[in-house]
Amino acid sequence: MAVLIRHRASMSTAQYDETAPPLVEQIKKQPGFLLHVSYEDASGFVVAEVWETQEQHDTWFNENVKPNVPFEITQEVINLHSVHTP
Secondary structure (H helix, E strand, C coil): CCEEEEEEECCCHHHHHHHHHHHHHHHCCCCCEEEEEEEEECCEEEEEEEECCHHHHHHHHHHHHCCCCCCCEEEEEEECCCCCCC
16 A cells, blocks of 8 residues: 655755755665655655555665664654555
């Protein structure tokens, strides 16, 4: 089942812009990856991703993000009913 995972970290948009580009290029090639967006809301900075499965996300996140991002990141996992792509 596809999932939306929202990551929250105490980072600024400038910090995201500094750390994200190489990770975004790598993530595009990962099995199960569908979408990556970033934005600010009332609670702070958010990175949201859609993956085919949570396991695919967790493998990518644990191997590539945790070792390279010096911020504590919390996650919210939302099971999606449907995903439509072009």
